[in-house]
Amino acid sequence: MKILVCISNVPDTTSKINFVENDTKFDSNGVQYVINPYDEFALTRAMWFKEKQGASVTVISVGDASIEPTLRKALAIGADNAIRINTPATDGFTVAKELAEVIKNDTYNLILAGKESIDYNGGMVPGMIAGLLDYNFVNACVSLEIEGEKATIAREIDGGKEVLTCNLPLVIAGQKGLVEEKDLRIPNMRGIMMARKKPLTIIEPTTNDTATATTSFEKPTAKSACKLVDADNVDELINLLHNEAKVI
Amino acid sequence: MSVLVLAESSNGKFKKSSFEVTSYGKKVAEQLNTNLVVLTVNTTDNETLYKYGAEKVLNVSNEALTTFNAKTIANIVKQAVEKENVEVVILDSNANALYAAPLIAVNINAGYASNTVALPSSTTPFIVKRKAFSNKAFNNCEISTAIKVISLAKNSYGIFENEVSGTTESFTPELTSSNLTSESIEQTTGKVTIADADIVVSGGRGLKGPENWGMIEELASVLNAATACSKPVSDLGWRPHSEHVGQTGKPVASNLYIAIGISGAIQHLAGINSSKVKVVINTDAEAPFFKAADYGIIGDAFEVVPKLIEKLKKFKANNA
Numbered sequence: 067m068k069i070l071v072c073i074s075n076v077p078d079t080t081s082k083i084n085f086v087e088n089d090t091k092f093d094s095n096g097v098q099y100v101i102n103p104y105d106e107f108a109l110t111r112a113m114w115f116k117e118k119q120g121a122s123v124t125v126i127s128v129g130d131a132s133i134e135p136t137l138r139k140a141l142a143i144g145a146d147n148a149i150r151i152n153t154p155a156t157d158g159f160t161v162a163k164e165l166a167e168v169i170k171n172d173t174y175n176l177i178l179a180g181k182e183s184i185d186y187n188g189g190m191v192p193g194m195i196a197g198l199l200d201y202n203f204v205n206a207c208v209s210l211e212i213e214g215e216k217a218t219i220a221r222e223i224d225g226g227k228e229v230l231t232c233n234l235p236l237v238i239a240g241q242k243g244l245v246e247e248k249d250l251r252i253p254n255m256r257g258i259m260m261a262r263k264k265p266l267t268i269i270e271p272t273t274n275d276t277a278t279a280t281t282s283f284e285k286p287t288a289k290s291a292c293k294l295v296d297a298d299n300v301d302e303l304i305n306l307l308h309n310e311a312k313v314i
Numbered sequence: 315m316s317v318l319v320l321a322e323s324s325n326g327k328f329k330k331s332s333f334e335v336t337s338y339g340k341k342v343a344e345q346l347n348t349n350l351v352v353l354t355v356n357t358t359d360n361e362t363l364y365k366y367g368a369e370k371v372l373n374v375s376n377e378a379l380t381t382f383n384a385k386t387i388a389n390i391v392k393q394a395v396e397k398e399n400v401e402v403v404i405l406d407s408n409a410n411a412l413y414a415a416p417l418i419a420v421n422i423n424a425g426y427a428s429n430t431v432a433l434p435s436s437t438t439p440f441i442v443k444r445k446a447f448s449n450k451a452f453n454n455c456e457i458s459t460a461i462k463v464i465s466l467a468k469n470s471y472g473i474f475e476n477e478v479s480g481t482t483e484s485f486t487p488e489l490t491s492s493n494l495t496s497e498s499i500e501q502t503t504g505k506v507t508i509a510d511a512d513i514v515v516s517g518g519r520g521l522k523g524p525e526n527w528g529m530i531e532e533l534a535s536v537l538n539a540a541t542a543c544s545k546p547v548s549d550l551g552w553r554p555h556s557e558h559v560g561q562t563g564k565p566v567a568s569n570l571y572i573a574i575g576i577s578g579a580i581q582h583l584a585g586i587n588s589s590k591v592k593v594v595i596n597t598d599a600e601a602p603f604f605k606a607a608d609y610g611i612i613g614d615a616f617e618v619v620p621k622l623i624e625k626l627k628k629f630k631a632n633n634a
């Protein structure tokens with residue numbers, strides 16, 4: 067089985083979010099970049115298939131040279147090789163088109179991605195890849211088993227889950243459940259040493275048309291201070307929620 | 315040209331979010347000087363949508379659509395878009411809509427903006443404001459394709475009446491087959507889900523153990539709320555994973571979020587930022603949640619919550 071894991075390079079969850087150039091650009095100053103948390107679940111599941119059922123695992127990301135440490139980290143976790151498509155990832159549709167192009171030229175059986183990236187939260191790349199290639203697609207995937215050509219997948223629905231089956235090829239947008247959080251891998255020394263020798267191929271983009279663009283960023287307006295209510299006076303809280311906030 | 319809204323239903327009844335996307339769609343149609351068409355599947359009370367501005371309802375009725383299939387829906391939307399000469403497609407942010415949206419976008423070669431929180435600030439160019447950075451910021455997103463797809467974040471616009479005299483037309487699109495088979499659906503029965511709830515009562519590690527969740531459930535039941543928890547609580551197995559909210563868990567966009575014994579770590583807040591009113595109950599006055607909350611009680615959950623339940627019961631009885 068040939069597995070491709072799509073990796074998004076995102077600011078670490080604790081990063082301060084600031085903008086520069088008149089609020090038109092994200093301020094990456096001092097920001098630590100990591101593998102998108104949802105993609106980590108996908109990568110770990112891919113490693114599981116590799117170790118338990120035999121598979122080759124390629125990781126891929128769209129971005130300039132600055133994303134390479136994140137790809138190296140994925141290699142250190144155990145991916146066999148990495149591909150970087152050399153163009154900034156600004157529009158989800160364009161990213162999906164670039165990824166679909168690679169997949170089309172080098173048939174993968176299974177494409178794993180995270181359900182969204184924690185920077186732009188677009189939630190579109192995996193579905194768009196599937197749409198472009200007419201592959202099966204399952205969103206918000208919380209479990210995945212593969213036997214031969216057949217995949218059994220669970221996806222999260224509002225207030226429950228749905229189990230689906232299909233044949234490969236398949237695109238998955240994963241989240242927690244795909245693997246448990248305690249099973250997520252961190253690179254060890256040996257992995258880091260080996261990652262240096264693994265191939266990282268750079269390919270040039272095939273399209274430059276975009277569907278969306280950010281014109282500016284905004285931060286939420288500063289909220290007023292929390293109103294404190296005395297612990298012995300819960301009536302006051304009820305009063306505030308009823309009369310002031312009007313939520314009960 | 316027209317605006318198309320996909321109105322979700324379950325067992326033939328519209329979800330509340332359908333009224334919100336219809337209200338929103340009507341305004342977008344007004345901005346574009348055009349009419350609003352709402353696409354519905356296996357619903358009978360289509361006239362209710364006129365109240366929120368649906369001038370035309372396209373109703374698809376077919377047994378084969380009882381179980382949701384994203385690819386099939388995306389193909390139906392494509393046919394509706396062609397039939398009605400649609401320029402903007404609007405969906406809600408329920409699990410099924412988020413599943414179908416990227417497939418729809420590809421089908422009709424449309425730019426897609428999810429998590430939209432407001433009406434377009436401009437229609438030429440077409441710019442919408444959307445949530446980004448896990449609710450820590452917004453971006454104004456320009457969609458440059460001829461047709462646009464947006465999904466509206468829950469509770470971000472509101473439900474507004476805008477009565478029109480609408481018509482309902484039955485629509486029989488061609489159904490494409492899908493080789494993805496739904497084997498089973500497991501629904502947590504009887505309880506309000508986090509996605510649908512107007513009020514969410516959430517407990518953290520401060521509750522010490524699963525045996526103490528009785529009061530959380532009771533408070534939720536008094537308020538007709540859904541229950542939720544912080545990540546360590548679900549990691550420890552005190553509560554099911556489906557209740558874990560936050561950056562790596564479920565997002566909450568309720569009107570009221572009550573956090574009990576939750577510190578308010580940045581990853582937790584990322585999931586609940588878009589709730590309108592936040593209440594915190596915590597023993598530690600320094601807990602970061604107090605910076606994010608609108609109302610707070612510095613106190614022990616084991617004393618405050620039972621009192622709150624008792625007083626709320628009285629309040630409900632008096633205000634019934």
Ligand SMILES: Cc1cc2nc3c(=O)[nH]c(=O)nc-3n(C[C@H](O)[C@H](O)[C@H](O)COP(=O)(O)OP(=O)(O)OC[C@H]3O[C@@H](n4cnc5c(N)ncnc54)[C@H](O)[C@@H]3O)c2cc1C
Binds near residue numbers: 521558559577580
């Ligand atoms: C990559 C990453 C992703 C994460 N994603 C999430 C996420 O999605 N959701 C999430 O919740 N967390 C997430 N976390 C974890 C997060 O950082 C915090 O560890 C977590 O939110 C803390 O949960 P807590 O507030 O329940 O527990 P604690 O931090 O242990 O806080 C318990 C609180 O309860 C209070 N307390 C104690 N006793 C009482 C009492 N008797 N009455 C009232 N209050 C009391 C304490 O003062 C304290 O503030 C993530 C972390 C990482 C690194």
